[in-house]
Structures are given as C-alpha cells and as structure tokens.
Amino acid sequence: MRHTIPKIMLDRVSLPESAAVADSDAVPESETKMQAAGVRVTYGEKVALSGISMEIPARKVTALIGASGCGKSTFLRCLNRMNDIIEGCRVTGQITLDGQDVQDPDLDVAMLRSRVGMVFQKPNPFPKSIFENVAYGPRIHGLFDHKEDLERIVLTSLERAGLLNEVKDRLDEPGTSLSGGQQQRLCIARTIAVNPEVILMDEPCSALDPIATARIEDLIDELKSNYTIIIVTHSMQQAARVSQFSGFFHLGELVEFDSTEAIFTNPSDTRTKNYVTGRFG
Amino acid sequence: MSPTQTWQSRPETARRLQQRHRRNRLFRHLAATGLLLAVTALVMMLGALLTASSEAFTETRIKLTVRYDRPLVDPRGDASPESLEEGDYTAVIREAALQLFPQVASRTERRELIRLFSPGAAFRLKERLTSHPELLGNSEELWLAASADADQAFKSGLTGKEGERLTPFQTHLLLQFQERGALEQSFNTTLFTASDSREPEMAGVLGAAAGSFFTLLVTFFLCFPIGVTTAVYLEEFAQKNRWFDFVEVNINNLAAVPSIIFGLLGLAIYINLMHLPRSAPLVGGLTLALMTLPTIIITARAALLAVPPWIREAALGVGASPLQAVMHHTLPLAMPGILTGSIIGMARALGETAPLLMVGMVAFVVEIPQGFLDSATALPVQIFLWAESPERAFVAKTAAASLILLLFLIVMNALAVVLRKRFEKTW
Amino acid sequence: MSASLFLALLLFMAIPGFALGWVQSRRLRADAVAGAKKGHHSRPIYHGLYTALRTIRPGIVLFLSWVILAPWLLDTILVHAHPELLPTTDARELSLWLSRTADPGRMAASILEADPGLKAAIDHRQDYSQGLLLFLTLLALSLGLVALRRAVARIAPDFRARIHIEHSVMTFLKVSSTFSVLVTLGILFSLLWEALRFFQLVSPWEFFFGLQWSPQIALRSDQVGASGLFGSVPLFAGTFLVTGISMLVAGPIGLMSAIYLSEFATPRVRTWAKPMLEILAGIPTVVYGFFAVLVTGPFLVRFGSVVGLDVASESAMAAGLVMGIMIIPLVSSLADDVIRAVPQNLREGSLALGATQAETIVRVVLPSALPGIAGAFLLAISRAVGETMIVVMASGMAANLTANPFEATTTITVQIVSLLVGDQEFDSSKTLAAFALGLALFAVTLLLNVIALRIVRKYREAYE
Known part of the structure; x- marks a missing residue:
C-alpha cells in the first residue's frame, strides 16, 4: 500500500496518547530506573562479567566505556535479556527494572524488550519499506485500532528520531535504501514506536561518519528527556559529550561508576585515569 | 504520570500477549511436526523394507535320501561327463520322494509332489554328480531347496489357507516332511551367491x-x-x-x-x-x-x-x-x-x-x-x-x-x- | 591386434623413452660436475619425462583418432568395398545392419549361420580393423622412435625440460576442463539432431498440441510415420500433476523442517536429525519406487475403497506422495542454507522490539529469505520433473488427460523409458519420439535450473 500522508496530518504530528510521558523536571534527581547487583555472565567456561553492580538513573544518559572485549556490550545485552538467544550463555545476579526482577523466569521477555528497547552497532533495518520498519513494533504488539492511529505512531516516531523531514516523501521505499546514518535513525524510530522506557544503544555510531555521528548524538540528547538511555561506546569523547553518568569496564569488571564529569576530571581509580587519559585501551 | 499508564501495563496487552505466545508455541510445534514427518517417512520406509524382506533371508529346504541311479543319470551308460549332463535328475528327486511316500500313486499327485522342490534342486544334483563322479550308483542324504510356493507356505505356517498357492495334498505332504524332521529353514545363501533367475528361490544379487x-x-x-x-x-x-x-x-x-x-x-x-x-x-x-x-x-x-x-x-x-x-x-x-x-x-x-x-x-x-x-x-x-x-x-x-x-x-x-x-x- | 594391446604397447614405449632421456641428462650432469661448469636448468627426471612424453605423443594422437573415427571409417570401408553384401539400401536399416556387424559377440551362432552375408561382413570388418590397427601401431612406433631421437638430441644443460613438461601439463588441464562443456554440447546436439529427425516424421504442431498419446498403436496406416499418435499434452499434464502433488508434500514439510532445524532445534536435535535427512536424500529413487508399489499404492487403493473413491493401483497420487518424500531433504537442506544466510542482526532487531520467535521468523526471516526459498523450490520442481524411476514404477503407462490424481497418469520420463526399453529398432518414429521428449524435458529443467541458480546467487550476494 502507498502511504500518502495528507499535509494536514503532518502538521498535527504529535505524541501518541499512549506515548505521553511525564515532564522530566518532575522527576527527582535520584530516581533509579534499572539496578544491577552482582551480575555475573559466563559463556561455557569463559567468564565474561564478574560481579557488576550499578544503578542506572532514570531519564539520563549513562555511558559504558572500556576497551573492546571488556564486557560492556555483554552487560548491555543482559538488561533486556538479549543474551537469552546466545547458546551457552549464563547470567546470574540480580537486575531490576523499576524494582521488578528482569531475570525472573515468569517475566515475559517480549514485554521486557518492549519496555527496554535496543539499537545495534550496525544499522539493521528490516528488508521492508521505511513505513513498515517503524510500523513493525506497533503491528506485532497491536498498538492501534485504526490505520490512522498507526500512521500517527509511525510519523511521530520518525519525527522524534529526527528523520521525518528526510523521508516523508519516500515512506514506501525500502529501509535499506537510506544512508547509514539515516538507517540508524530509522532503527531508533523503530524502537521509539513501541514506546519503551529504556533504550539500550550498543556503539550506535561506530559504523557512521562524523556528520551522521553528530546527528545521532544530538538526537540522544533530545531523547533523554523522555527515555532512560544507556549507551556503550568506545569513544571517550562521545561519552563525555552525551552522557551524564559513566561506568568504566575493564576485563569483565566494573572499575568505576560515577557522574561523567567525575570520571573524566577526577577518577578515583588509576585504571580509569589511565584509560581516560589515553594510556591504554 | 507513572509508568503504569503505558500500554505495556494495560490488561488487554496481557491478554494479547497470551495469545501471541500461544501462536508462537503453535508455530514451533508446526515446524517440529515438519521435521517429525520427514523422519517418520524414513522410519516407515526402512520398516516396510525390513518387514517385506524378512522372508528373503531364509530359504526352506527338504531332506531327501537321493540315489544316483545309473539308468536315470547316465543315459549313455559310459559315465562320461556328456552322459551325466543329459541325465534326468528330476526323476532322481521324484524316486527319492516316492520312496518316502509310497502311497502317492496318481500322476497328479506325483506332479504335485515334485513341484514342492525348486527346479534348482535338480541342477544341484547334476553339479554334485559331475564334480563327484564316484557318487554314481550310490545314495546320499541331501537338503534340497524347496520351491517358492512351498517356501512361502512353510513361512506362513502351513495353515492351508487361501493365500497359499499349494494344493491341500501338497500341504499335507509338507506336514509329513515336517513330522519326519525333513523340513527346515536356513539362511538363504542363494541370495548372495546366485545371479538373476526366473525362479524366485534361485535368484540372487x-x-x-x-x-x-x-x-x-x-x-x-x-x-x-x-x-x-x-x-x-x-x-x-x-x-x-x-x-x-x-x-x-x-x-x-x-x-x-x-x-x-x-x-x-x-x-x-x-x-x-x-x-x-x-x-x-x-x-x-x-x-x-x-x-x-x-x-x-x-x-x-x-x-x-x-x-x-x-x-x-x-x-x-x-x-x-x-x-x-x-x-x-x-x-x-x-x-x-x-x-x-x-x-x-x-x-x-x-x-x-x-x-x-x-x-x-x-x-x-x-x-x-x-x-x-x-x-x-x-x-x-x-x-x-x-x-x-x-x-x-x-x-x-x-x-x-x-x-x-x-x-x-x-x-x-x-x-x-x-x-x-x-x-x-x-x- | 586389438585396441587395448595397442594402448599397452604405447605405454610400454614410454619406459625406454624415459630411460634414455634420464641417462643422457645424468651423463651430461656428471660431465658438468667433473668439469665444474655451470648448473643445469632442469633435473634429470624432467628430461626423462620430456623424452618419454615426446615418444608416446604421436601414438596417443593416433590412438584417440582411432577410437573416435574407427566406427565411421570401418562402416565406410565396408559399404564401399563390399557393396554386394549390403542387405538393403535404406539408410536407416543399413545403419542398424552396420551396428550389428560391429558387435558380433552378442549374436547367437544360429543367427550368423542363417545370414551368411552378415557373417562375411563381420569377418571383413574384423580383417580391416586388424589391418588398420597393425598399420597404426607400426606408424606410432616409428614416429615415436624418430621423436625420441630428436628429443634426446635436444637435452643439454640449459635445455628447459621442466618448462616443456609444465606446458604440456597445462595444455592437458585446459583440454580436460573443456570436457564438461563438451558434455553439454553433446546433450544439446544429440537431442536436437534426433528430435529434428522426429519432427520430419511427425509435425511439431501435433507433438506440442496433440491431445492423444498412443505411440504403440497404428491408427491410420497411410499416415506418415504411421505407428501411432504423438500428442504430448497428456504427458506434460501428467508430469505437472505428479510434480504438483510432490511439491505439496515436500514444500511445506521441507520448509518446516528447515525452519525447525535452523531456528528452534537444539544442537543435539540437529546432530541426529541432519544425518537422518541425509539418509533420506541418499536412498536411490528405485527404492522409493518400490516403496510406492509396495506400500503407498495398495494403501491408497484400500483408503479409496473405504471412503468410496475409485483409486487405481497405479496413480499420480501414489507416485506424487512418494516423490514428495524423496524431495523433502532437497528442499530442507537448500532452505536451511538460505535461512541461515539471513543475517543474525535482523533477528536480533526484531526480538529486541519484543517480537516472539514465531513473529520474527514469519515477518522478518522468511520475507528476507524469500528469493532464496523460491530458488530452492524451483530446483526441487526441476528435480521432480526429471525424476524417472518413481513414476515409472508407480504412476502407470496410460496417457490419460486427467486432473484426477487417483487415476493412472503418465509422465514425460515414463514415456521416454517405455519407448526405449525393451526390444525396439532404432530410428523408428517411436524411438525418435523419446529424444523429442528428452529435448522438451531438458529445455524445461534447464530453464528452471538457470533461473533458480541465478536467484540463489543474487540472494547470496545480497547478504555478503
């Protein structure tokens, strides 16, 4: 089907009712969205993470930094149980979302993932149209009763991901026809469309050029008023630019977790200091 | 606004979710059924072959004391290979069988008696005599191959039912052989040592x-x-x-x-x-x-x-x-x-x-x-x-x-x- | 003088050829060491190989030409040297007669006694054959000796024997790599040639659009090539009926097996299920055919009598069901490859949005794999269309133009077999019809394969 959006609708683009989120000012500074306590991950014999504990504040950007292979991506994938699909991967310890145990076998993983969305390292739009890429989540979760509702959700999500102006005339073109940076924003729009509370980003800019990276970083900054964002990055400058809190991972351990300012100006651990000053990593 | 107001926590979402999980299980079972059907087909084929082939690996044999009577097997009377080649070995079998069953008199009954034996049995006697000419005029006890019909009847238990292609008299004869311990089943070596033949019991691969x-x-x-x-x-x-x-x-x-x-x-x-x-x-x-x-x-x-x-x-x-x-x-x-x-x-x-x-x-x-x-x-x-x-x-x-x-x-x-x-x- | 003796002699000549070159090279080398001169380019073994190769080369050329040309040459000599022996002037019968003179071992002595002309022709043919071979042997020997002399004379410290050898080997490699192309050309030309001869006897219009196929019965004796009716439409219809049934079985089951194996199965299930599918793929088609006769056919007949349906003991259904089982492993292994090639990050993208596994497969994985799966299905169809033994044994011979899968139907391959197996004379319109059917079969399967392989290749490239 063709999606010709009436001009009038484009003007009225607004948040879907269900996506209405409270004003960020109302949230107390200390509110914790997710909490990890003693998280340990093993792949068969290999220990990937040992005893990670941290509190992730709501509606802030938290950066996880560290050298490659230090376990930061593994930790990120624990938060929405994406490690479930990897054979031989075992997670112990406690992870909570709003105080609810994420590891609970009775917890519905599909529901968890709709609340904790994920953006991947390499943009992975589905081989469908731009419209259908964003509509995918709302369709499987049944988030609309009428076609107009779906269109509103898609357009709002694209707008929030800062992509609407670039693609509004070509919603029927395949998602893969976009540039790398646009594809990554499409993936963000796709994630937003199911109205998550937390968005996990696994090195979202590592495959992008500097200009596209800057756009994503701006986007992250805008999104933090509505979503709790956790971003894994190997670029310290990026962490410094976008995050309010940072955690430094080293060899499967969380060395230090503090406000980004503290991590970069006054780290308490020498390993952190060596890393942020560029001695290794 | 608290998170409880998002769509994730609405009651209809939970209902819908249950349905989605049901569909997921159904799809999984469907996929497993596909694999299961493929494996079942394999098992069925091998099973059918094994069941159908069981008869072929054994053959029925009948014990007879045959006598290589000179007039029958040596028509020229010179015991030369050519003469032995022309002998009537079917008659040898018939005489040996008649000795066991002197009561068989009529032509039909005689014919029915000899048809219990495979045509291969006569070939076997000929081969034995040509390779051991000293047997000429002597007797020996031999297990001879039964005909395909007799073989099948014996394997299905000599019940004389309709499926068997033996006459009641032939069934009776076979039962007699069995009583005297002159009927047995043994491993079918013919299957592995013979070439093709019109007679099933003589055919091999x-x-x-x-x-x-x-x-x-x-x-x-x-x-x-x-x-x-x-x-x-x-x-x-x-x-x-x-x-x-x-x-x-x-x-x-x-x-x-x-x-x-x-x-x-x-x-x-x-x-x-x-x-x-x-x-x-x-x-x-x-x-x-x-x-x-x-x-x-x-x-x-x-x-x-x-x-x-x-x-x-x-x-x-x-x-x-x-x-x-x-x-x-x-x-x-x-x-x-x-x-x-x-x-x-x-x-x-x-x-x-x-x-x-x-x-x-x-x-x-x-x-x-x-x-x-x-x-x-x-x-x-x-x-x-x-x-x-x-x-x-x-x-x-x-x-x-x-x-x-x-x-x-x-x-x-x-x-x-x-x-x-x-x-x-x-x- | 037989051809194998010729070949043995030829190979035997290689021994002195090698020895002479090797000895010569070693002698030169010893001289060089004694005189402390500069090194040799090639080792003695290469010189030996060089001289050996040169020695047998003329013989090999002669032998190959003999193998290829001998039948034609002997036919020609026989026809021209002994016109009095020829039983007929009709080209087709003559060709049959000539092929009998070439193969006397097969004929009973009584036939030869009854036909002195044939016997004389056989004797003449053997004489000519022997004489020619003797001549060729002598020729090969003398040419080989001359070549050997010249080759040995060329051996010198700076003679690059290894380069020569490598050149020969490379030529050999190049020539043998064209063999597969020759096979294709052979198929194409032999089918085309015989099919064209068929179309001289029966009009293409009748063949492609005729609704009746009965090659055995002469209906009109005045008809050209009057041995029957050659309308191939019922055969094509039967072929597609059986193929359709088999794909209805193999398509869903194969695809579902592939989905289960690639998306759901634990490694343990995979380790036992995959070999079982491979066994299924390895069962010879004749065994499948026997299974159809033994189990499927009787089962369908009984099933039909229970539900009040008239089912023939040989039917498109019996053949199609079993052929479906045969094709399951093909579909499942091809589809398995294709589904595995779908990048993992698409699955993760869908799962991360909260989709269930089934939703991910149906809405993301399968649509992405669709071209590859289509290619797999096309290859499976091509396999079903060309499958022979199952239909020969289970689907029947009667060319009914019917859509009822419980009636006996016949297919292209069944008719090729029934036209060519058994006692038949070559060159009758019946046997030529088999080649015309073969050409049609080749064209259909080739088209399917080319499209399928192209789709699969494009699909692979898209995800590489």
Whole structure:
C-alpha cells in the first residue's frame, strides 16, 4: 500500500496518547530506573562479567566505556535479556527494572524488550519499506485500532528520531535504501514506536561518519528527556559529550561508576585515569 | 504520570500477549511436526523394507535320501561327463520322494509332489554328480531347496489357507516332511551367491552386484582424472574471464540435469554413434561418468578452495613454479576432500537406475558378468526388474536387494565421513 | 591386434623413452660436475619425462583418432568395398545392419549361420580393423622412435625440460576442463539432431498440441510415420500433476523442517536429525519406487475403497506422495542454507522490539529469505520433473488427460523409458519420439535450473 500522508496530518504530528510521558523536571534527581547487583555472565567456561553492580538513573544518559572485549556490550545485552538467544550463555545476579526482577523466569521477555528497547552497532533495518520498519513494533504488539492511529505512531516516531523531514516523501521505499546514518535513525524510530522506557544503544555510531555521528548524538540528547538511555561506546569523547553518568569496564569488571564529569576530571581509580587519559585501551 | 499508564501495563496487552505466545508455541510445534514427518517417512520406509524382506533371508529346504541311479543319470551308460549332463535328475528327486511316500500313486499327485522342490534342486544334483563322479550308483542324504510356493507356505505356517498357492495334498505332504524332521529353514545363501533367475528361490544379487562393480570402476576411472584436472585448472590456473564464467555456470547446470537425459546422451553417442555393445558395464560406466563428473568437479573445487592460499604462496616464495606448488602442496592437501567428494559421487552413481535403462543394462542376465564387455545389469536395475515381476516371492527379494543396496551406500558414505574426520584440517 | 594391446604397447614405449632421456641428462650432469661448469636448468627426471612424453605423443594422437573415427571409417570401408553384401539400401536399416556387424559377440551362432552375408561382413570388418590397427601401431612406433631421437638430441644443460613438461601439463588441464562443456554440447546436439529427425516424421504442431498419446498403436496406416499418435499434452499434464502433488508434500514439510532445524532445534536435535535427512536424500529413487508399489499404492487403493473413491493401483497420487518424500531433504537442506544466510542482526532487531520467535521468523526471516526459498523450490520442481524411476514404477503407462490424481497418469520420463526399453529398432518414429521428449524435458529443467541458480546467487550476494 502507498502511504500518502495528507499535509494536514503532518502538521498535527504529535505524541501518541499512549506515548505521553511525564515532564522530566518532575522527576527527582535520584530516581533509579534499572539496578544491577552482582551480575555475573559466563559463556561455557569463559567468564565474561564478574560481579557488576550499578544503578542506572532514570531519564539520563549513562555511558559504558572500556576497551573492546571488556564486557560492556555483554552487560548491555543482559538488561533486556538479549543474551537469552546466545547458546551457552549464563547470567546470574540480580537486575531490576523499576524494582521488578528482569531475570525472573515468569517475566515475559517480549514485554521486557518492549519496555527496554535496543539499537545495534550496525544499522539493521528490516528488508521492508521505511513505513513498515517503524510500523513493525506497533503491528506485532497491536498498538492501534485504526490505520490512522498507526500512521500517527509511525510519523511521530520518525519525527522524534529526527528523520521525518528526510523521508516523508519516500515512506514506501525500502529501509535499506537510506544512508547509514539515516538507517540508524530509522532503527531508533523503530524502537521509539513501541514506546519503551529504556533504550539500550550498543556503539550506535561506530559504523557512521562524523556528520551522521553528530546527528545521532544530538538526537540522544533530545531523547533523554523522555527515555532512560544507556549507551556503550568506545569513544571517550562521545561519552563525555552525551552522557551524564559513566561506568568504566575493564576485563569483565566494573572499575568505576560515577557522574561523567567525575570520571573524566577526577577518577578515583588509576585504571580509569589511565584509560581516560589515553594510556591504554 | 507513572509508568503504569503505558500500554505495556494495560490488561488487554496481557491478554494479547497470551495469545501471541500461544501462536508462537503453535508455530514451533508446526515446524517440529515438519521435521517429525520427514523422519517418520524414513522410519516407515526402512520398516516396510525390513518387514517385506524378512522372508528373503531364509530359504526352506527338504531332506531327501537321493540315489544316483545309473539308468536315470547316465543315459549313455559310459559315465562320461556328456552322459551325466543329459541325465534326468528330476526323476532322481521324484524316486527319492516316492520312496518316502509310497502311497502317492496318481500322476497328479506325483506332479504335485515334485513341484514342492525348486527346479534348482535338480541342477544341484547334476553339479554334485559331475564334480563327484564316484557318487554314481550310490545314495546320499541331501537338503534340497524347496520351491517358492512351498517356501512361502512353510513361512506362513502351513495353515492351508487361501493365500497359499499349494494344493491341500501338497500341504499335507509338507506336514509329513515336517513330522519326519525333513523340513527346515536356513539362511538363504542363494541370495548372495546366485545371479538373476526366473525362479524366485534361485535368484540372487551377485550378478547384479558384479555388474555394478564393473560399471562403477569404469565411471571412476573416467570421472576422477577428468574431474580433478578440471577442478585444478579452474581453481588454480584459469583466468577469471567470461569463458571461465561460462564453464562454471555450465558445470552447475549440468549437475542439475535429470539423470535420464544422460542416459539419452549415452544411447545416442556410445551405442548409436560409436557402436559400443549394449548392456555392457563399459557403456553403463561411461554414461554414469557423464552424470557424476559435475559432482566431482564441484566437490574437488571446494576442497582445493579450502586449502589456504599462504601454503601456495610459501611454495612460490621458495622458487617453485605454479604447477609445482599445486602438484606438491595444494593438491595433496586437498586430496582427502576430493576423495570424500568422489566417494559420495560414486555412491550416487551406484544408486542410479534411469540412465542404465537407456543403454540397455536392463537385460535378464543369468551369467555373472566377468568383464567390461559382458552383458550385465546393475543392483538398482535388478531391484527394478524384480519389483516389476508378477511372482509374489519376488517382493521379498526386491526388498532384500533394496536393503543390500542401501547397505552398500551407507558403507560408502560412512567411508567418506571417516575420511573427512580423519584428514580434516582446520587452518 | 586389438585396441587395448595397442594402448599397452604405447605405454610400454614410454619406459625406454624415459630411460634414455634420464641417462643422457645424468651423463651430461656428471660431465658438468667433473668439469665444474655451470648448473643445469632442469633435473634429470624432467628430461626423462620430456623424452618419454615426446615418444608416446604421436601414438596417443593416433590412438584417440582411432577410437573416435574407427566406427565411421570401418562402416565406410565396408559399404564401399563390399557393396554386394549390403542387405538393403535404406539408410536407416543399413545403419542398424552396420551396428550389428560391429558387435558380433552378442549374436547367437544360429543367427550368423542363417545370414551368411552378415557373417562375411563381420569377418571383413574384423580383417580391416586388424589391418588398420597393425598399420597404426607400426606408424606410432616409428614416429615415436624418430621423436625420441630428436628429443634426446635436444637435452643439454640449459635445455628447459621442466618448462616443456609444465606446458604440456597445462595444455592437458585446459583440454580436460573443456570436457564438461563438451558434455553439454553433446546433450544439446544429440537431442536436437534426433528430435529434428522426429519432427520430419511427425509435425511439431501435433507433438506440442496433440491431445492423444498412443505411440504403440497404428491408427491410420497411410499416415506418415504411421505407428501411432504423438500428442504430448497428456504427458506434460501428467508430469505437472505428479510434480504438483510432490511439491505439496515436500514444500511445506521441507520448509518446516528447515525452519525447525535452523531456528528452534537444539544442537543435539540437529546432530541426529541432519544425518537422518541425509539418509533420506541418499536412498536411490528405485527404492522409493518400490516403496510406492509396495506400500503407498495398495494403501491408497484400500483408503479409496473405504471412503468410496475409485483409486487405481497405479496413480499420480501414489507416485506424487512418494516423490514428495524423496524431495523433502532437497528442499530442507537448500532452505536451511538460505535461512541461515539471513543475517543474525535482523533477528536480533526484531526480538529486541519484543517480537516472539514465531513473529520474527514469519515477518522478518522468511520475507528476507524469500528469493532464496523460491530458488530452492524451483530446483526441487526441476528435480521432480526429471525424476524417472518413481513414476515409472508407480504412476502407470496410460496417457490419460486427467486432473484426477487417483487415476493412472503418465509422465514425460515414463514415456521416454517405455519407448526405449525393451526390444525396439532404432530410428523408428517411436524411438525418435523419446529424444523429442528428452529435448522438451531438458529445455524445461534447464530453464528452471538457470533461473533458480541465478536467484540463489543474487540472494547470496545480497547478504555478503
């Protein structure tokens, strides 16, 4: 089907009712969205993470930094149980979302993932149209009763991901026809469309050029008023630019977790200091 | 606003979620059912073959004390081989049987009595006497093969029911034999030592197996050198130009051409054009070679490709010519893979029937073929021929021959797997 | 003088050829060492190989020409030297007669006694054959000796024997790599040639559009090539009926097996299920055919009598069901490859949005794999169309133009077999019809394969 959006609708683009989120000012500074306590991950014999504990504040950007292979991506994938699909991967310890145990076998993983969305390292739009890429989540979760509702959700999500102006005339073109940076924003729009509370980003800019990276970083900054964002990055400058809190991972351990300012100006651990000053990593 | 107001926490979401999970389970079961059906089909086939073949692995034999009466077996009276050749051995059996059952008087009853024995029994007596002339005029006790009908009746318990093709009198006779301990079942060696025959109880697969052997020999010696040299050329030396693309596409397509087309080609080229003899393993082998060649080329290329380039480069680096690098290093390292592929290709050729029908390897061949030019048939063709036979006793034979063919194929494939496991290198 | 003796002699000549070159090279080398001169280009073994190759080269050329040309040459000599022996002037019968003179081993002695002309022709043919071979042997020997002399004379310290050898080997490799192309050309030309001869007897219009196929019965004796009716439409219809049934079985089951194996199965299930599918793929088609005769056919007949349906013991259904089982492993292994090639990050993208596994497969994985799966299905169809033994044994011979799968139907391959198996004379319109059917079969399967392989290749490239 063709999606010709009436001009009038484009003007009225607004948040879907269900996506209405409270004003960020109302949230107390200390509110914790997710909490990890003693998280340990093993792949068969290999220990990937040992005893990670941290509190992730709501509606802030938290950066996880560290050298490659230090376990930061593994930790990120624990938060929405994406490690479930990897054979031989075992997670112990406690992870909570709003105080609810994420590891609970009775917890519905599909529901968890709709609340904790994920953006991947390499943009992975589905081989469908731009419209259908964003509509995918709302369709499987049944988030609309009428076609107009779906269109509103898609357009709002694209707008929030800062992509609407670039693609509004070509919603029927395949998602893969976009540039790398646009594809990554499409993936963000796709994630937003199911109205998550937390968005996990696994090195979202590592495959992008500097200009596209800057756009994503701006986007992250805008999104933090509505979503709790956790971003894994190997670029310290990026962490410094976008995050309010940072955690430094080293060899499967969380060395230090503090406000980004503290991590970069006054780290308490020498390993952190060596890393942020560029001695290794 | 608290998070409880998002769609995730609405009651209808939970209901919908339950339904989605139900569908997910259903889909999973559906997929599992697909696999299960495929496996069931395999089990059913093997089960049907095993059940149907059980009769074929045993044969019924009847004990008789035969007397090589001179007037019967030595009509010329000079005990010469020619004279013994002309003897009436059926009469020998009849006399021996009549001695056991003196009450059998009428012609019909006599005929029914002698029909309990396989025509092969008389052949056996002739063979014994010609190889042991000293038996002439003497008696000996022998277990003789029963006829197919008697065999079947005995295997189904001599109940005299309608399905059996014996007369009530014959059933009665067999029961008498049984009472005297002169009726037994033993392992059917005929199946493995005889060639084809019109009589089910005298038919075996040895002739067809020999035909298959000669045919595959021809196939291998044509396919393997050409296949390997083609693969070496394409993978190691050929320029990647349009001709290369054409040859590559051509080989891939050739691998998917129906086997019967190769049979037509064999018929047109080898028989009509080159006047090679029909029904000969030579022609069958040449025909199957055309069919097997693409498989061998494709697997040999894959094996060559799996040898890492640095080995070749190392050889070139110490001054070997490109040909020496390939012949001394790449090819030997790829050889296990090439052999594995060749064995699998040969296994497929062994199971192939249609091309052989086209070049006339479908003849009724009683003699075991001794060479590449003798009339011969092949194992799968033998299965086809027996499956088309009207005699019920051939059903078991067909199933048994199918199992034997499967056994050959499994052994060949197991060999390929062992070869691969043993010499497989991960670089 | 037989051809194999000729070949043996030829190979035997290689031994002195090798020895002479090798000895000569070693002698030169010894001299060089004694005189402390510069090194040799090639090792003695290459010189030996060079001289051996030169020695047998003329013989090999002569042998190959003999193998290829002998039947034609002997036919020609026989026809021109002994016109009095020829039983007929009709070209077709003559060709049959000539092929009998070439293969005397097959004929019973009584036939030869009854036909003295044939016997004389056989004797003449053997004489000519022997004489020619003797001549060729002598020629090969003398040419080989001359070549050997010249080759040995060329051996010198700076003679690059290895380069020559490598050149020869390379030529050999190049020539053998063209063999597969020759096979394709052979198929194409032999089918085309015989099919064209068929179309001289029966009009293409009748063949392609005729609704009746009965090659055995002569209906009108005045008809050209009057041995029957050659309308192939019922055969094509039967072929597609059986193929359709088999794909209805193999398509869903194969695809579902592939989905289960690649998306759901634990490694343990995979390790036992995959070999079982491979066994299923390795069972010879004749065994499948026997299974159809033994189990499926009787089962369908009984099933039909229970539900009140008239089912023939040989039917498209019996053949199609079993052929479906045969094709399951093909579909499942091809589809398995294709599904595995779908990048993992698409699955993760869908799962991360909260989709269930089934939703991910149906809405993301399968649509992405669709072209590859289509290619797999096309290859499976091509396999079903060309499959012979199952239909020969289970689907019947009667050319009914029917859509009822419980009636006996016949297919292209069944008719090729029934036209060519058994006692038949070559060159009658019946046997030529088999080649015309073969050409049609080849064209259909080739088309399917080319499209399928192209789709699969494009699909692979898209995800590489």
